[in-house]
Amino acid sequence: MNRPDSTHADRIFQALGDATRRRLIDLLGSGPRSVSELAGPLDVTVTAVMQHLRVLEDCGLVATEKIGRVRACRLRPEGLDVLDAWIRARRSTWEHRLAALSDILREP
Amino acid sequence: MNRPDSTHADRIFQALGDATRRRLIDLLGSGPRSVSELAGPLDVTVTAVMQHLRVLEDCGLVATEKIGRVRACRLRPEGLDVLDAWIRARRSTWEHRLAALSDILREP
DNA sequence: TTGATACTGAAGTCAAAACTTCAGCAAGGA
DNA sequence: TCCTTGCTGAAGTTTTGACTTCAGTATCAA
Numbered sequence: 367m368n369r370p371d372s373t374h375a376d377r378i379f380q381a382l383g384d385a386t387r388r389r390l391i392d393l394l395g396s397g398p399r400s401v402s403e404l405a406g407p408l409d410v411t412v413t414a415v416m417q418h419l420r421v422l423e424d425c426g427l428v429a430t431e432k433i434g435r436v437r438a439c440r441l442r443p444e445g446l447d448v449l450d451a452w453i454r455a456r457r458s459t460w461e462h463r464l465a466a467l468s469d470i471l472r473e474p
Numbered sequence: 475m476n477r478p479d480s481t482h483a484d485r486i487f488q489a490l491g492d493a494t495r496r497r498l499i500d501l502l503g504s505g506p507r508s509v510s511e512l513a514g515p516l517d518v519t520v521t522a523v524m525q526h527l528r529v530l531e532d533c534g535l536v537a538t539e540k541i542g543r544v545r546a547c548r549l550r551p552e553g554l555d556v557l558d559a560w561i562r563a564r565r566s567t568w569e570h571r572l573a574a575l576s577d578i579l580r581e582p
Numbered sequence: 583t584t585g586a587t588a589c590t591g592a593a594g595t596c597a598a599a600a601c602t603t604c605a606g607c608a609a610g611g612a
Numbered sequence: 613t614c615c616t617t618g619c620t621g622a623a624g625t626t627t628t629g630a631c632t633t634c635a636g637t638a639t640c641a642a
Contacts, residue, residue: 410600417600417601418600434610435607435608436609
């Protein structure tokens, strides 16, 4: 079924769930690129890159700007904040629960 | 195309890319559950839950153990470490690059 | 022993989404 | 002006993977 994703974190996980998009992200990691500069190494058509960029832009991981006839694409580091918050929230909850459990087990 | 995922982080993103699996993770956040206790709230068959558990177990986010005829499922907090490392690595790289860029722009 | 419960495995269905082709259009250069 | 480059949009194809059904198997309890 896979209900519609709602939260920001949901959309980011959904976006990063695709291997091509993660590779795109890593390409942009070494600096801004145009759409066709991304299509080459990714070995897909420029149209496919456009579609991936749309997804990544929608969830805040990438920003693009059209200058003349080329579209400049770059990463948005703040985009990772939501992901980081997701991890922190879970980690602290899970670890607290485990700690509480082991306290109980230590009872006489 | 979407080539086979190779790294551990890749498999985790792939796993968390699915909304049902994220909900499953959140259910386990409040304590261990059996397969059928998960299937109820998720509103899918036990078979579907089994398949999701397989994925989550393979990437180290969940551990399960069969006791008698019920399979006990629990989270593995360490599973998040890989994800956290992925974020940190990118964040620091991206931010350094941006810092370097703004240094250049500040040049006379 | 019998029946109910809890999962497992194989096999198939189906919809979402990744990707393509193709026909534009606008910008830049010769 | 004319050609090339770089992107865009619509539409269709193909693949992936989430989900189901159904037929087991093992465990537990009466």
